[in-house]
Amino acid sequence: MSAVLQETGVPPATARRTGEVILDLKKISLSFGGVKALTDISFDVREHEIRAIIGPNGAGKSSMLNVINGVYHPQQGEIVYRGVPRRGMNTYDAARSGIARTFQNIALFKGMTVLDNIMTGRNLKMKSNFLLQALYWGPAQREEMAHRREVEKVIDFLEIQHIRKTPVGRLPYGLQKRVELGRALAAQPEILLLDEPMAGMNVEEKQDMCRFILDVNDQFGTTIVLIEHDMGVVMDISDRVVVLDYGRKIADGTPDEVRSSQDVINAYLGVAH
Ligand SMILES: Nc1ncnc2c1ncn2[C@@H]1O[C@H](COP(=O)(O)OP(=O)(O)O)[C@@H](O)[C@H]1O
Numbered sequence: 001m002s003a004v005l006q007e008t009g010v011p012p013a014t015a016r017r018t019g020e021v022i023l024d025l026k027k028i029s030l031s032f033g034g035v036k037a038l039t040d041i042s043f044d045v046r047e048h049e050i051r052a053i054i055g056p057n058g059a060g061k062s063s064m065l066n067v068i069n070g071v072y073h074p075q076q077g078e079i080v081y082r083g084v085p086r087r088g089m090n091t092y093d094a095a096r097s098g099i100a101r102t103f104q105n106i107a108l109f110k111g112m113t114v115l116d117n118i119m120t121g122r123n124l125k126m127k128s129n130f131l132l133q134a135l136y137w138g139p140a141q142r143e144e145m146a147h148r149r150e151v152e153k154v155i156d157f158l159e160i161q162h163i164r165k166t167p168v169g170r171l172p173y174g175l176q177k178r179v180e181l182g183r184a185l186a187a188q189p190e191i192l193l194l195d196e197p198m199a200g201m202n203v204e205e206k207q208d209m210c211r212f213i214l215d216v217n218d219q220f221g222t223t224i225v226l227i228e229h230d231m232g233v234v235m236d237i238s239d240r241v242v243v244l245d246y247g248r249k250i251a252d253g254t255p256d257e258v259r260s261s262q263d264v265i266n267a268y269l270g271v272a273h
């Protein structure tokens, strides 16, 4: 099952240290008209953890991330982030409070360079607006330089120096996904939400992406919530896994616990309810 990473010698997830609960999702229900995307879902995420969400197509995984970062507002339930209960967090609040994400379908500015795309990840951190820049050119300039340095760090970290001036639309898919990760990292998030970061990648690109995710987690202590279809990857890099099926939680535990759950096996084999 773990073919992708066994070759790279990544230490097992259990060797990593995880901390207190940072994000607690309580009885979340979300529907769109008659469609129940999420029904009464509860799970938590611990600091420094790599927490995977898996499940068949349409299970509600992306909806769950959209609830966490305020794109969707659940009809029921509560999100407790760092001990503070929130019902109606919007995307701006979520980003300000340290939650960044990537999307299932790449959401980058295709005509802009890698550098400029990653720079957009700094927007929320920028104090000076256009007027301030005109009035106080010096400080604004210094701030701009500080942001550029952060962005260059991300570019070095992701090993994309050679393409920093290339328009994103000209890059192969695997590298576009890496740039999208870069934009999220530029915001220096506490929690990083990744929606299928390895979908459509070949084995080598997946290995690279796994290494970057593990390095982000290790070096920056970033908590990661990951949706991923490749079971080998999920089982290798996750500390804990929550399994959704038809908008309901059917399992939650370590990779080994989840792997041996009969409900999970049935869901993946398509056994009727
Ligand atoms: N904006 C939306 N409007 C209507 N239905 C939606 C919307 N977003 C998701 N859904 C529905 O919610 C369910 C879960 O979708 P999604 O969260 O994308 O699943 P997954 O990411 O697990 O494949 C699906 O039935 C989907 O059609």
Ligand SMILES: [Mg+2]
Binding pocket: 061, 062, 063, 104
């Ligand atoms: Mg999805």
